[in-house]
Amino acid sequence: MVIPRGLLIASMMGGLALIAAVTNVIAADPTAPPSAPMESVVVTAQKIRVQTFIDRKVYTVTDDLHSSFGTLSDVLTDIPSVNVDPDGIVTLRGDSHVLILIDGKPSALFSGSNAGDNLQSFPAANIERIEVITTPPPQYQAAGAAGVINIITRKGQEEAINGSVRASQGNDGRSVASADLSYRSEKLTISTDLGFRHDVRQKLLKSDIRAPLTPAASTLETGSSLLEHSWREVPSASADAEYALDETDSINGAFSWLRTGGPRDYSELTKTTDGSGAAVGALAHVSRGHNPEATYDERLGYVRKLARAGEELEISVHRSTSHEVTRYDYSNDSLIPASLPYDSYLTQNEQDTTTEVGLDYIVPISTGREFKLGYLFAQDDYGFSSNAGEDNPVTHDETIDPASTDDFKYSQRVDAGYVSYKVSAGKWSLLGGLRLEDTTTHARVPTDDIASRDHYLGLFPSLHVERSLPDAGTLSFGASRRVSRPDPQQLDPNINPEYSLILRAGNLHLLPEYTQSYELGYGGSQGHDLSYQVTGYYRRNHDSTSAVIDYLGDGVSLSTLENLRRDDFAGLELTTDGHVGSQIAYGVSANLFEGQVDASSLGNPGLRSTRGVDAKLKLDFSPTERDLAQLNISRTDRRLTSQGYISAMNVVNLGYRHRVRGNVSALATVSDVFNGQRTQTTVSTAGFSGDFVRAIRGPIMYVGVNCSFGSRNVKDADFRYEP
16 A cells, blocks of 8 residues: 555544543543533634634635635635636545535535536625535535535624625626625624626637557547637626524525526637658537526525523525526538538537425533534436537538437435534533435436436444644544535436537446545644644545546547546645734645555556645735735646546736725736646556646736725624634
8 A cells, every 4th residue: 555554543543542532531520611612723814714623624715805806716726725627626635526515505506517617607705704624524415525615605794784896897808796785683684795797718628649550650649629718697696684583583594596608619620640740630610609507596494492592493495406508509621631511519408406405403411512413305306408410501401410319317315314412521522423314316318218226325424523732732633434426417328529529428327436534633823923734634435436538539539437446545734824024924735645546447557646745825915004915826736547647737816905995995816827727637548648638728817996885894803603
């Protein structure tokens, strides 16, 4: 094993020792006065304020300048151990199996084929905090092997009317405008948001495929370059309300709507050369299309306070839907050998609906001790259909290609129950729990008369232990078992021909991935000027999912999904935040990792390993009380794949704010200053080798104004958050 076993053994032994110590403390003196519930380490900086709890880290992002005009993708890039690739795919400690929630609930925004695009469209101005939970407690769904990222949206905080208005103009015709308003009284709290974003993106896709000929000394090389332009019109609206019926009962509700997508076109040129360098083939493709998608999210809740202080019963109903209808028209021209050009088309219809009903009961047993249990029913229904064909050059009639017709249906039902117990006594805190999930899935392709039905019954334990040390530091241990079930589109076996030379298909027999995670950490602070955290972690995945690329010839590649026997990751996270004098605040984080992939089930020899360092640097400079400059640097190191590796990526963001007067500020931001959102996937197999590049062309610049009114612009110096 290249993965160091010492880290796993130390984590397990440390956790057992901590559990035993807590048990001894409580058993030895059950009448000892307990400490305050779940103490946290508070780090206050000018850019991102952080609280570290026993089971999560909470980042307040309202002081991030990119939160005014940027997207969820922009603010996630600044969070330690979180990275976003050019396609909007989020990874946590290098693992893309992340469960993204909004206010603790799943959203259809982050499922389906456009999840990455939606992440790059969701307005950051609506976000108050981001929770990063690497070993989630049992009240969260067991989905998301890497952990949970919970997006907490803005809500009314003060007993008054508060609000803000933002407007900006960007390069290449970009623009952003938004407004929010909140009201809070003794019984009623209301928050509303309205926004509109006009965004322009340029995506570059390149491939260079080398396949051996006969004799083997000769090679056929095919290079393809695709440049795509997309125009996103993103209006959004949301409302959140809570009303206290009396001293014991309250109701709450929320609604949000987001429309994404817009016109999109691309041009592609493919050229094939033989071993002597002579051109033997050339193809040109031009595409024009439109992909509007609307997402709706509705929530209702009822909370009743019971006899004991802190005892509550909560009932919640949640529904999230998304619907996308796309149409692409293609012009196809064979240049070598020359032939008559022809037109083709592709239509797609995708709909996803998630429904949840939950019941949660919280009862404090005594001061510092709390018992929690709950039940969740969740139903997910997904449908995808598409057809493709050619246009008759004479009659202009459309002829459907039966081989390209897709009709895929998927449903998943989850019945889950959980129980958790937390206790604080003296210098010790413990949070443990167990979640039971009964899952039934049904996927079918009516056009091909094939289907799969699966049933999973799983136990998912979690444990967190924390101890305060004499040096004002904190020692912590966390462990959890998680599962990543295949997304519906990952099961659809039909080929998606959206990009003519880069095809994708799912796998109807894909298995869920199970993950066991351990972490052991130490953190502390020195006054208000310095904080630090060191965390060692180990993660083992069974039946992990990996993309596998096959070469079909003529420059066409097909990416499918397969299960690997396992992969392992271990690492050491280092973070520190502080101040240098009164004008400079900084944050530095690094993730030193070692990864190991076993792809022998795909015919690859043995285990493959890699080491690397992900790093982030955040600097805030305040030359005056009215001015703030920000620099963010993020590096994602090279990662292993089942057939090769993905290259490193570097992103630099800049921002500047000048407070014109108390409640009016002028801002300027630049995202991806050096055009670093670029990854290259290198593949090497017995049959072919190739390089695949995906890049977002930047930079993206905004200049605008932010005006707030009411008490929101008064900062709370004693920031505090209870999960």
